[in-house]
Amino acid sequence: MTTLTTQVAIIGGGPSGLLLSQLLNKAGIDTVILERATRDHVLSRIRAGILEWGTVELLREAGVDARMDKEGIPHDGCYLTDEELMVHIDFKGLTGKQVMVYGQTEVTTDLYNAQAAMGTTVLHEVSDVEIHDLDQAKSYVDFTHEGTRKRLECLYVAGCDGFHGVSRKTIPEEKRKEFERVYPFGWLGILSETPPVNDELIYSNSRHGFALASMRNENLVRYYVQVPLTDKVEDWSDQRFWDEFSRRIPSEAASRLVTGPSIEKSIAPLRSFVSEPLRWGNLFLVGDSAHIVPPTGAKGLNLAASDVYYLYTALIDAVKGKTSGIDEYSTRALARIWKAMRFSWQMTTMLHRFDGEDAFAEQMRKATLNHLATSETARRDLAENYIGLPF
């Protein structure tokens, strides 16, 4: 069997794995990334689009800021609306901070390019990954690559392989505690090369259901509508999407809507999920392998970034023999994860219609929006969470 060695084996070459690898290599720590898919496949997944400022700073630290600073669009605020009210959340005025509109695909492209420039080993199309000896001084990962079974020996394993990966499941079931809420709807999203309907995001709670107007750049929009989980992408022609989206956003914005063909269309179910702990011996879970948030608070990618921050700083100390950081990793990361869980759940509850809900639930949503409209304290609280809690 071919045997490779490294200091940190990273399972998964999505945003978590790439960013962790980039930061560790910059600090002189050797990594190998094992990724199940091809690079093109990873880069074709249209997902997050909003970066908290902490994530922006971490990408700068990783040395992948040049294109982001040129092409990313800083946003000072967003709108929350129902059919009567349009509430502006002024992030900059309330917190002094902004967020950055820069797509996950762009972040991932920049990281792949930076990793290639650094000469890091990224193995694609690996399968049958098995993680062993997590309670020993050294661990190893067996996998199949180019038709051959191979072994990667390492000091630590970072499980960056998303919700469906193998890392979390390597922790014995009786040692894991899982928390989950599955929402009874999904988001149908389209990508279209058209100018944005508004210069800031609009989160809209209409009587027809939720809609989000977001963007990737000045001529690329990402728009969503809430749909039943039973809907399929084939049920939604472009025309049906535009008609539905247009009646869910405020009429003033709808009057500016420019429609065009979709270049991507997909439905994502909404889920809140946390698996504790994040550490099992030499294995550390990072990003979606340990937690999922509904996209309403724009937190998924940003939580992956804060996990990476806690872990990369801890691993730098650990290879020098100081283990307090890795000992505290799970507790530190989970404290921030649960706050983002709460915010994402609250935004989801405030902005969506739930099948079979009573009139009381609707009044609660209206009262929450009314409170935001009239209370600067409430708006500041929302802004503070949206721009991202410190890490």
Ligand SMILES: Cc1cc2nc3c(=O)[nH]c(=O)nc-3n(C[C@H](O)[C@H](O)[C@H](O)COP(=O)(O)OP(=O)(O)OC[C@H]3O[C@@H](n4cnc5c(N)ncnc54)[C@H](O)[C@@H]3O)c2cc1C
């Ligand atoms: C459809 C969808 C839409 C989303 N929209 C938003 C959004 O609007 N805003 C937001 O903030 N967040 C959004 N998210 C969440 C955000 O994309 C994730 O939080 C982010 O991708 C997490 O990065 P990650 O690297 O931890 O996991 P992933 O991006 O899932 O990457 C994991 C990687 O591991 C690989 N892998 C899996 N199993 C194995 C294995 N056994 N062996 C080797 N490799 C493996 C996968 O191929 C993948 O490349 C969305 C997620 C989805 C699924």
